[in-house]
Amino acid sequence: MIQEEWDVLATFEQNNEALTAPWLRVLEAFGDATHLRIEATGRWQVLGGDIQPCGPDGHMELSLAPERLLVAAAPAGALIGKIGGSSVGRTDGHVFPIGSLCTVAIPDKSVGPLYVAVNGGWLRPGTILTQIRVVIAGARPSFPPSPSG
Secondary structure, three states: OOEOOOEEEEEEEEEEEEOOOOOEEEEOOOOOOOEEEEEEEEEEEOOOOOOOOEOOOOOOOOOOOHHHOOOOOOOOOOEEEEEOOOOOOOOOOEEEEOOOEEEEEOOOOOOOOEEEEEOOHHHOOOOEEEEEEEEEEEEOOEOOOOOOO
């Protein structure tokens, strides 16, 4: 069984903020962690006023062309993450879906930062983060020795 102890590395919170860049930096460095556990809550308006606000898991019922999303495997409005790269790059760094909860291995030789974004939010100026809270924890999972047999 994998043994893991998660240490909170950072908590990022914003209220009533407009997105001004595709990616928001939420953590500068990971310390000695090899894995991250990211939990998110909140609500935001994305893709215009005709679409209801959503939370970290996004709009599962909406279908957008993949080129309109930063992460094609995640729904519009979903919270997504990126390790490394820049605050404006669409294809740099290691990009992955977060939603309301995810666990991700930190790629070898990555030192940070960790960014978050609203999938598809960069398309429309005026995406408002009504409330967002992201808790980032790090761990170095260990594997117990195999029983001798």
